[in-house]
Amino acid sequence: MSGVAGAKRWYWQRLTAMALAVLVLVHLATMVLAVRGGLSAAEILGRTRGSVLAGAFYSAFVLAAAVHASLGLATIAEEWLRLEGRPARALAMAFGLAVAVLGLRAVWAVVAG
């Protein structure tokens, strides 16, 4: 059974990797365009405030990054720090949760704040 659970974790990491490939590109393109267009921080905030699109996009970004980082770090902790599977995953999960909380807080501040 643990084999199947491991397979599931692997697929989640692949799925979030695919999502992140698109999300990161869109994010970078938006940033480059905004900076090149000479937008100030205030102007950018003016556009993101109340934007459902920006909120949804960056929430998805944060969640995908949190899941992806947590799964990847668990593997690194097992293989390089020689932790057992369970504590490695617990540690990585804590990190993933922190990423999710901090990230969503930032999204909230930019969109709703």
Place this chain on the structure above:
Amino acid sequence: MAAARAWAGYGGARVDAELVVRIWRGRESGEFATYRVPRRESQTVLDVVTWIQRNLEPSLAYRYACRVGMCGSCAMSVNGVARWTCRTHVSKVARDGELEIAPLANLPVIRDLATDMSGFFDKWARARGRFSGAATRRDGFARVDPASSARRAADAGIECIGCGVCYASCDVVAWRPAFLGPAALNRAWTLVNDERDTAGAERLRAVAGDAGCHACHTQGSCSERCPKGIEPTAGIAGLKRLVARAAIRGKL
């Protein structure tokens, strides 16, 4: 006898040169001992080890049987790289006339160059590396289309001689002692592509997860080093694909 002596003469005509060979002596702890070996024209690494054992160090422990790349028993680490020594020419691997020969990595050392392969083969069993058929001796021969994609996939992996070179070359094996490793997974891959086999779902369960195909980082050292030109990396990717398909169909 003459032929045997010729082989013991260690790789053809003598060349006016000497090899400096450092060989691991001991078990997990031990040290390298240095030997000087006359250079021959078409000398293999196994020739060198055998010359040392017969002329300088009768107590040297190492393994070989066929000398022609069939049995898979002669693999050692040569200048840091796992190789089948009976088919590795000294001229290809010596650096400045020097060889360093050690037991295969990732396996317990019994003594000198002989490793304990039992864990390696236990993993073949754990990967469900045994054929299970439904036919009896009264049934006719199965007719397998040689051009089918499954048969071709099995063909690509079936020449494994179990030498352990891939296993010794795999970082994931070094990091995760439970990892089944490239050879066992390659064996499982040839069996899931055997249309006569009936243990497919069970085998996919056996090779899924952190000790199985999903632990592979696709670094490809196994494919790079396999003396038979097998690509376990490709088979492992195939297993990941089949496990996903089985999971989607609820058959895992």
